[in-house]
Amino acid sequence: MTNLKKSAVLAALALGLSTTTAFAQTEINWWHGMGGHLGDVVNQIATDFNASQDDYVITPVFKGSYEETLTAAIAAFRAGEQPNVVQVFDAGAATVMGAAGATIPVQDLLQDNGVDFSIEDYIAGVRYFYADTEGKMIGMPFNSSSPVLYYNMDALTAAGFDAPPATYEEFEAMAPALKEAGYIPLVQTHLPWEFVENFHSRHNLPFATNDNGYEGADGTEILINSPEMTMHFTKVKEWLDADLFGFFGTGWDDNQAHFNDGDAAMYIGSSGDFGGLTAAELPFEWASTYLPYWESITAEGYQTFIGGASLFAMAGHSDEENAATAAFFEYLTSPDVQYMWHRETGYVPITTAAYELAKEDGHYERSPAAETAIQQLSLQAGENTRGYRMGFYVQIRDVQNRELARFLNGETTIEDALATIETEGNELLSRFAQTQQ
Amino acid sequence: MKRAGFDSRWLPILLLLPQLSIIAIFFYWPAVQALRSSFYLEDPFGFGATFVGLENYLRLFRSSEYLKNAWFTVIFSVSVTFLSLAIALLLAVKADKVIRGAKTYRTLLMWVYAVAPPVAGFITLIMFNQRWGPLTNFFELFGWDFRVRLNYNDTAIAMIIASVWKQIPVNFIFFLSGLQSIPRNVVEAAMIDNRSSVSRFWTITFPLLAPTGFFLLITNITYSLFDTFGTIDTILRNNPGDNPVTLVYRVYLDGFRGQDIGGSSAQSVVLMVLVLLLTVFQFRLVERRIHYN
Numbered sequence: 017m018t019n020l021k022k023s024a025v026l027a028a029l030a031l032g033l034s035t036t037t038a039f040a041q042t043e044i045n046w047w048h049g050m051g052g053h054l055g056d057v058v059n060q061i062a063t064d065f066n067a068s069q070d071d072y073v074i075t076p077v078f079k080g081s082y083e084e085t086l087t088a089a090i091a092a093f094r095a096g097e098q099p100n101v102v103q104v105f106d107a108g109a110a111t112v113m114g115a116a117g118a119t120i121p122v123q124d125l126l127q128d129n130g131v132d133f134s135i136e137d138y139i140a141g142v143r144y145f146y147a148d149t150e151g152k153m154i155g156m157p158f159n160s161s162s163p164v165l166y167y168n169m170d171a172l173t174a175a176g177f178d179a180p181p182a183t184y185e186e187f188e189a190m191a192p193a194l195k196e197a198g199y200i201p202l203v204q205t206h207l208p209w210e211f212v213e214n215f216h217s218r219h220n221l222p223f224a225t226n227d228n229g230y231e232g233a234d235g236t237e238i239l240i241n242s243p244e245m246t247m248h249f250t251k252v253k254e255w256l257d258a259d260l261f262g263f264f265g266t267g268w269d270d271n272q273a274h275f276n277d278g279d280a281a282m283y284i285g286s287s288g289d290f291g292g293l294t295a296a297e298l299p300f301e302w303a304s305t306y307l308p309y310w311e312s313i314t315a316e317g318y319q320t321f322i323g324g325a326s327l328f329a330m331a332g333h334s335d336e337e338n339a340a341t342a343a344f345f346e347y348l349t350s351p352d353v354q355y356m357w358h359r360e361t362g363y364v365p366i367t368t369a370a371y372e373l374a375k376e377d378g379h380y381e382r383s384p385a386a387e388t389a390i391q392q393l394s395l396q397a398g399e400n401t402r403g404y405r406m407g408f409y410v411q412i413r414d415v416q417n418r419e420l421a422r423f424l425n426g427e428t429t430i431e432d433a434l435a436t437i438e439t440e441g442n443e444l445l446s447r448f449a450q451t452q453q
Numbered sequence: 454m455k456r457a458g459f460d461s462r463w464l465p466i467l468l469l470l471p472q473l474s475i476i477a478i479f480f481y482w483p484a485v486q487a488l489r490s491s492f493y494l495e496d497p498f499g500f501g502a503t504f505v506g507l508e509n510y511l512r513l514f515r516s517s518e519y520l521k522n523a524w525f526t527v528i529f530s531v532s533v534t535f536l537s538l539a540i541a542l543l544l545a546v547k548a549d550k551v552i553r554g555a556k557t558y559r560t561l562l563m564w565v566y567a568v569a570p571p572v573a574g575f576i577t578l579i580m581f582n583q584r585w586g587p588l589t590n591f592f593e594l595f596g597w598d599f600r601v602r603l604n605y606n607d608t609a610i611a612m613i614i615a616s617v618w619k620q621i622p623v624n625f626i627f628f629l630s631g632l633q634s635i636p637r638n639v640v641e642a643a644m645i646d647n648r649s650s651v652s653r654f655w656t657i658t659f660p661l662l663a664p665t666g667f668f669l670l671i672t673n674i675t676y677s678l679f680d681t682f683g684t685i686d687t688i689l690r691n692n693p694g695d696n697p698v699t700l701v702y703r704v705y706l707d708g709f710r711g712q713d714i715g716g717s718s719a720q721s722v723v724l725m726v727l728v729l730l731l732t733v734f735q736f737r738l739v740e741r742r743i744h745y746n
């Protein structure tokens with residue numbers, strides 16, 4: 017054997033030894049659906065976690081959209097190849113939480129691994145959305161957002177106003193002047209989320225039987241065919257017909273584009289749009305405020321709940337790997353990391369400590385719009401404000417979008433639209449309940 | 454005359470085996486799985502399942518929405534197949550007559566073939582953008598307030614235009630080579646007998662193109678039913694709202710996106726039966742009228 021070959025073999029052996037040392041670290045993986053800038057921040061968090069200690073290594077994997085991520089995780093679970101951590105979006109929560117053996121409740125995971133856990137550390141509107149009937153946290157809230165009202169300050173000034181509307185009654189009074197000033201007064205971006213789900217929370221109205229579905233899938237029925245919903249959508253249609261409201265389909269961007277272009281004076285969007293709007297450097301002054309409510313329904317608005325997604329620890333892994341997952345969750349919820357995530361993306365910090373840190377750092381003096389959602393999530397709570405838990409909810413949202421768009425396009429009446437959503441929604445719910453037996 | 458054959462009966466089986474196993478693994482096995490799960494309502498993670506008999510099927514035929522999707526699929530497929538065949542044939546006949554610059558002309562026509570379906574969908578979205586799309590602006594000249602992704606019919610038209618545009622080059626290539634394989638002497642003889650080029654086309658050229666046409670008819674129906682998925686998905690972006698969807702896209706929405714395994718399996722079984730019937734119909738009824746030689 018020549019010397020060259022010998023040294024190559026030695027080098028290979030040395031490499032083998034060093035990798036073996038690296039293998040002493042526990043490796044876990046994290047499947048997520050965060051693309052673009054959000055994906056970069058996710059990778060940053062993982063890199064920082066890996067650098068912060070020597071025992072664990074986490075690898076984030078981008079799996080496409082939220083739906084694709086969930087489908088991939090389910091397929092992997094059935095094949096016994098599931099990731100340690102998976103990101104699941106709000107509408108998919110019931111599917112994952114219904115399959116009790118598929119995940120380890122995050123609260124158990126943390127406590128079993130000696131991490132201090134108190135649900136009271138989490139911001140009120142975030143706390144119970146991914147919790148079970150007893151209030152035990154099952155999924156770790158991750159990218160949490162809530163619907164808020166964004167407004168173009170220049171547009172309001174042009175129409176002679178100095179503040180945005182707090183209620184839909186105020187909006188109704190302001191809208192003609194905004195139209196007169198050449199603006200579409202208001203657009204929305206997600207009918208089910210903004211005008212249905214959070215509408216119920218904002219007015220503390222029940223959205224489904226069985227405590228909004230939290231008590232279990234069996235017998236849960238959607239409560240959408242109500243006088244309040246009828247009234248709200250009848251008004252929206254009146255505004256639409258009078259050019260006081262713009263509707264450009266059920267796609268998010270088709271609607272928001274009118275605000276970014278300066279055509280629409282206000283839009284209801286996600287608190288998570290904050291980062292994107294800031295980066296877009298819009299040529300006008302803008303800010304955000306609470307999602308409006310109807311004073312005729314409630315004298316004072318209630319808190320909304322979170323949308324976005326959460327992280328679930330999947331079952332079927334070794335204790336070492338679960339310890340690594342627990343360590344990662346502990347790191348992720350630490351105030352510094354939460355503040356970084358909040359600052360970079362616009363999603364709300366999930367713990368009070370992180371919120372305090374952001375306040376101390378003067379983040380909200382620099383960008384007041386970043387605080388709107390946290391304050392809104394901390395408004396008065398009611399028995400119907402924690403969220404909802406409904407199975408096959410992705411399809412129920414599709415039915416809502418379809419029927420409400422049909423109504424706004426003038427193809428059906430609001431009575432028929434709501435009745436159809438109720439019938440088809442309840443059929444889907446009872447089908448979901450059958451899958452859980 | 455001695456028939457050519459195999460000496461052993463195992464050799465042909467051995468040679469067929471790779472192909473058969475591919476069909477078995479990628480078609481029969483999933484098909485049987487789909488058939489089985491269409492009778493169940495199943496937890497996506499596989500923890501629980503309830504046997505529901507034919508309920509998943511009955512539900513489809515009770516649903517006015519499913520029937521509406523089915524009707525749209527028929528209109529969509531017929532429009533896409535007819536338009537892409539007709540336009541391609543017209544272009545091929547005209548291209549066949551071009552002598553100078555023929556190559557450039559043909560290459561330009563075939564170019565679109567290289568465009569992937571999602572890219573085709575994306576180009577459609579740009580052309581039909583609600584606010585600044587060139588085609589939206591063009592329609593506006595005629596007072597047509599075209600709103601893709603908002604108006605049901607407008608979205609349907611955009612889907613059809615995109616799918617036809619994407620398919621024309623393939624048909625064009627086949628029609629053109631079909632035209633060029635028609636013997637010159639037949640064409641010349643026809644020219645002596647009949648002065649009208651239109652009637653020569655229908656009596657001579659068209660029947661001689663029939664084998665190519667039949668092949669293209671089948672591939673185009675398959676294309677419009679299944680391969681337009683990418684285009685439709687890019688236009689709807691996972692958010693159907695009040696927009697048309699085809700049956701294939703609906704299988705994806707309910708099964709892949711909505712985790713309703715039983716319901717979407719029933720839908721795929723329905724589709725399988727439809728394709729089977731269509732194939733039988735094509736070969737039994739249409740092909741008999743076609744002369745190959």
